[in-house]
Amino acid sequence: MKPEPRCQICVTCGVQFAPTDRVPAACPVCEDERQYVRWSGQEWITLDELRRDHQNEVRDDLGLSGIGTKPSFAIGQRALLVRSPGGNVLWDCITLIDEATVTAVQALGGLRAIAISHPHYYSSMVEWSRAFDAPVYLHAADRRWVMRPDERIESWDGESKALWDGMTLIRVGGHFAGGTVLHCPSGAGGRGALLCGDIVQVAQDRRWVSFMYSYPNYVPLSAAEVDRVVAVLEPYDYDRIYGAWWDRNVAVDAKQAVRRSAERYKGHLQVG
Numbered sequence: 032m033k034p035e036p037r038c039q040i041c042v043t044c045g046v047q048f049a050p051t052d053r054v055p056a057a058c059p060v061c062e063d064e065r066q067y068v069r070w071s072g073q074e075w076i077t078l079d080e081l082r083r084d085h086q087n088e089v090r091d092d093l094g095l096s097g098i099g100t101k102p103s104f105a106i107g108q109r110a111l112l113v114r115s116p117g118g119n120v121l122w123d124c125i126t127l128i129d130e131a132t133v134t135a136v137q138a139l140g141g142l143r144a145i146a147i148s149h150p151h152y153y154s155s156m157v158e159w160s161r162a163f164d165a166p167v168y169l170h171a172a173d174r175r176w177v178m179r180p181d182e183r184i185e186s187w188d189g190e191s192k193a194l195w196d197g198m199t200l201i202r203v204g205g206h207f208a209g210g211t212v213l214h215c216p217s218g219a220g221g222r223g224a225l226l227c228g229d230i231v232q233v234a235q236d237r238r239w240v241s242f243m244y245s246y247p248n249y250v251p252l253s254a255a256e257v258d259r260v261v262a263v264l265e266p267y268d269y270d271r272i273y274g275a276w277w278d279r280n281v282a283v284d285a286k287q288a289v290r291r292s293a294e295r296y297k298g299h300l301q302v303g
């Protein structure tokens with residue numbers, strides 16, 4: 032008897048694939064030079080299997096509700112829920128979704144849309160989209176990295192996409208061609224916030240940021256590309272950056288942190 036097609040999830044990056052009879056031959060996201068295949072080799076899991084021994088926690092992360100998985104799974108990120116009068120946005124995404132999570136997010140007002148910075152956070156976005164009947168906004172330049180196509184995925188092109196309540200998706204590029212950040216003017220008590228994933232990476236000291244093509248494989252961006260990233264962000268007012276993981280945020284003075292971090296970075300790139 033033919034096996035029921037199932038959606039396989041790459042254990043290293045947490046991206047869920049379209050239903051297949053057999054496990055996929057490889058994970059293109061992890062085989063790309065910006066990621067890596069775990070040293071023990073390619074492994075797959077299904078959402079049902081993941082639910083057996085993992086749970087999500089919903090807790091405050093510097094004024095926003097974060098949603099992350101315990102014990103840590105894949106790259107260990109947390110999604111952020113931006114609550115807004117016109118409807119909530121889920122910023123970035125995680126692989127695990129279960130009944131308890133849906134109930135908790137519904138209690139916070141549900142989701143009007145999901146927006147994702149780049150393919151390392153695509154996770155099980157289609158499951159989230161279906162659970163909340165919410166579209167997923169992805170930049171079209173990264174379309175080839177969508178492993179589970181779905182009619183709820185809305186590709187957007189160009190350099191920015193206006194949402195509601197003044198929120199804007201900004202295509203920054205750099206780490207990925209379609210690398211996106213979310214600008215929330217009401218964030219940080221009205222001083223403005225950028226939600227970045229690792230498109231602008233908050234450094235360990237949480238006062239500086241960095242800009243790389245590959246973080247796990249230590250491949251930098253060029254000075255010209257860093258200048259371009261800073262120039263793209265320059266028109267926006269923000270005092271805070273929410274980074275890629277729990278509590279990895281620049282709490283204040285983030286715009287200056289981006290400017291001075293770019294100068295420091297370029298200083299280290301100079302030859303001679």
Ligand SMILES: [Zn+2]
Nearest residue numbers: 041044058061
């Ligand atoms: Zn992978």
Ligand SMILES: [Zn+2]
Nearest residue numbers: 149151206229
């Ligand atoms: Zn990444």
